Amino acid sequence: MEEQDSIQLLKNIASGSRTAFHTFYEKYISFVYQIAFSILHDQPEAEDVCHDVFLEILQKANQYSQKKGSVEAWIAVKTKSRSIDRLRKNKLLLVNRLEQLIDKKGRVKGADLQFLRLFEKNLVLDALKYLPVEQREAIIRSYFRGETHREIAKTMQKPLGSVKSLIRYGLNNLRKQKTLKDWLEPKRGEKKSEI
Helix, strand or coil: CHHHHHHHHHHHHHCCCHHHHHHHHHHHHHHHHHHHHHHHCCHHHHHHHHHHHHHHHHHHHHHCCHHHCCHHHHHHHHHHHHHHHHHHHHHHHHHHHHHHHECCCCCECCCCCHHHHHCCHHHHHHHHCCCCHHHHHHHHHHHHCCCCHHHHHHHHCCCHHHHHHHHHHHHHHHHHCHHHHHCCCCCCCCCCCCC
């Protein structure tokens, strides 16, 4: 009976009923938020996805078809699709920012601390896994631990110039590495969601 109630609400929403939309929203908002948050791990981003999903439901309620599954499954697919789109958009933004940070000659522009301000820490940490060990260590010490180049040189027992080179080459490798491009594509076996 609950499924039939949801189907009727969608029909009423398609006919322009605001009351039906508010009832539908109250019924499914927690469900949509939980899916979005489980994918994005970020409250404001998950809330934005909820807004997008319910706006689409308001505008396209008549697109629901019982033949394709339950109302809950229909909403879940929409939510997953919007969440993945948002992740890809954020990863594309990361790549664009990385391009802005490094000039055409492969040199780092501006102050080193810009790096931390420009990038999502978790995405950078994921990308760092693919760097050579010394480059990764130098970048982590500089950007995530706040060590100076001199402190890093002492700890790593390297000349100061070598530390600066490790950081510069590490940033270049982050820019070039294949994983940055892979972030924009679905993983193997993962199909793009279709609504």
